[in-house]
Amino acid sequence: MSDLVARDAREFGVYARTGGWAFGLMVARSVRPGGQSADETPKVSAKEFAELAGCSPERVMRYYKAWDRAADDGLVPHFEALAPGQEVELPDADVWLGYYVSRSSATSERGTAIAEAAEAEGIRPTKALEVAENPTALRAAILADPSTARAARSALLDRLREDPELQAELARDVVRTDDLKKAVATESRAADRIGYVRQIAESGQVKTPAGQTIDAPVDLRQEAERHLSLLDELEEDEDTGEWATEAYDTMKSLVVEAVEADPELRVQERRTKFYSSLQRATKVFEELTFDDAQEFYEDDMVQRLEDLQSAIATCITALRGSRGNHPEG
Known part of the structure; x- marks a missing residue:
């Protein structure tokens, strides 16, 4: 040999x-x-x-x-x-x-932080440092591979929780990008609708269209729980929008039916709605000022107010006429 x-x-x-x-x-x-x-x-x-x-x-x-x-x-x-x-x-x-440590960057403050994070994730620091030193390669992997993109998204969300400056930067990027802004609005709407269903299922209370908070009937709450269980079974990457809309619309319809099925509740709902509308109208008129009316006056304004005054008089007459048919108290 x-x-x-x-x-x-x-x-x-x-x-x-x-x-x-x-x-x-x-x-x-x-x-x-x-x-x-x-x-x-x-x-x-x-x-x-x-x-x-x-x-x-x-x-x-x-x-x-x-x-x-x-x-x-x-x-x-x-x-x-x-x-x-x-x-x-x-x-x-x-x-x-x-x-x-195969890279000199590991001796810097930045490198030390990366190495510590890598150890916390259970991987070799050299791997994390190699990725950090080649952001172009990282970008290419994210663009080409969905699983890499998901891992990057998860890491970014974790980082956002501790980095207010990055939160602000990402928020600005989102609002400046039409597609992202629309996507955020869609997801936010879906989350609100799921929250509405969850509120009924977990608290047993619901808001009526007029804004009353009432105890949800048993069958309505059970329906909310059923929809919520379906939503909770969806995978994290599944689109919840369609499911959330169906659950929300169903619950809204059932709430309206529950109100209509209860004579006392139905009357209270109409009364609440009336007072709510009256309060909004009152607030609008209280905010009007006429100190400089001569600067913006038009005859049409007076005509519209007179028409409104006539409509209000009709409402008052109708209410006074119904008072005799309504028990005191």
Whole structure:
């Protein structure tokens, strides 16, 4: 067997067993620690080692710092205990990934935050840092792959909860984009309608068309619960709009039927509606001012008010006429 083949096999075995530790050892035993002069050791600076290796000093320092962290944890000897060419027992390859960060951005405040978030999600920091350093690739994946887009949407929603500035930016983007604005309005309407059905099912109360809050009849509440169970069974990505509209329209119709079926409630509903209309009309007239009427006066205005006055007089007459048929109290 060729000696060259045997040497390659041995070196391959070392890397297969130890991974980056083999290269970390080369750096640790050959690069002098900071603050140590060249006269005190045969080791060289990270810059000199990088020139000899044909790579960047930054790459050398990433191995250096990984070894330093592992030494602090007691996994490997400290730099001062190592001499050029010295061999030591190395940890398993899979441990290396917990100490080595392949990107210099990981040492920044931004990189540290990304690494911590990655660890919280149970993934390697290097993967998250790689994505963060290539936003164009991230954009391409989101545009091309629905599952990636859904993951991005979920992450963005989580981020929005803690980032008011991003909330404001996204809100501005939405209102400036017609399609998004319409979509938000549609979803908001669907959510309101579902909320109306849920209110009936969970509280047992309902608002009538005139604005009264009444206890929902048993059959109406049961129907609300049925519709709500159907809505709750929909998948997260399913369109709820059609289901919400059907449930809402059904409940509205049943509320009207419940009011009409109860003579006392029907009368109270008409009375409430009348007072509500009267209050709105009164408020409109109270807001009118005539201090400068001469500036905007037109004969048509007086004519319309006189017509309105006649209509009001008719209403008063009708009400007074019905008073005799209505019990006092």
